[in-house]
Amino acid sequence: MTSMSSFAVHIPDAELEADPLDPAQILAGTPEVSGAVLWESEDGSQIRGIWQITPGTVTDTEANELFVVVSGRATIAVEGGDTFDVGPGDACVLREGDRTVWTVHETLRKAYHISL
Template sequence: MPPRLLSPDVTTASLAHDALSRDDVLHGSPTTAVLTLDALPTCEVGLWEMTQGSARDTEVDEVFVVVSGHGTVTFEDGERLGLTPGVAVRLRAGERTEWTITETLRKVWIA
């Protein structure tokens, strides 16, 4: 049986960062980290973090809630969302986005 407690504090859980592909970086030298907390029959739940800078991404079907940090995500259609603690966002598979992070951003995701 999987543990009930997945993280005692998602805001401070240790994450290992990796550099992004230079093809995806638009500004700065941002890094990202991913930690899967659990896998359910039809989805996974985890943490994602990005340091300051800007980068492109291609999304998967996901819902996330920002738990710390600040930034924006801009979609190909021009929609731009401010990202601050408490904001919940729905991403759709295949969407191209640009993430601009001004303070290391951490989110809890379900995908």
Template sequence: MTIVLHRADRTDLGAPLPKPTSTTVGQVEAALVVWEGTEGVETGVWEASTGTFTASRGGYHEVCQILSGRATVTQTGGTPVEIGPGDTLITPAGWTGVWEVHERLRKTYVIVSAPRRL
């Protein structure tokens, strides 16, 4: 086993691509997977430009740490939550909602597969 160290605040994520679930024309995102485990765990860095997009967590939980930027995250039928640098946001499996990015947002994330229910 090797330790993985990554400088998420300054890494190049590559060319941004259109955000597929965006409701804002021209919104883009970029991501870099830093590590994947065999147990359904993935971690990486993600960034998005300003705009609004829908999101859902089908079959996985996500824990993210906001590095820079600001956004409002609103769970479907819920109250808007403002997030910014230093905040930790958890969206559990089954979560749905909308992200409104006010200034370019960069986060680290950990995705954990949710156990299947029989």
């Protein structure tokens, strides 16, 4: 869903589309990812959406992102940096290029804003 006008979305019930992980990203378990882009700037430099991942452990290289966890729990380890335990109501900022390991304990759903 992308919109040129203002809108509201109930994040816990929003329908998401499967977004398969690269098998090389999966370190443990059988995590599955889904998401929905709610808005994207015309030049593609700003993206707002919803993202969900089921339990397991995955690696990622991050974009410049702010997100708020709506449900679920995970531990995010930033290579050469801090480790964060996140759950409902937590906001997290990741820097572009951060290499992370996500250990998802309970299916995690987040609302995000990415700046490219």
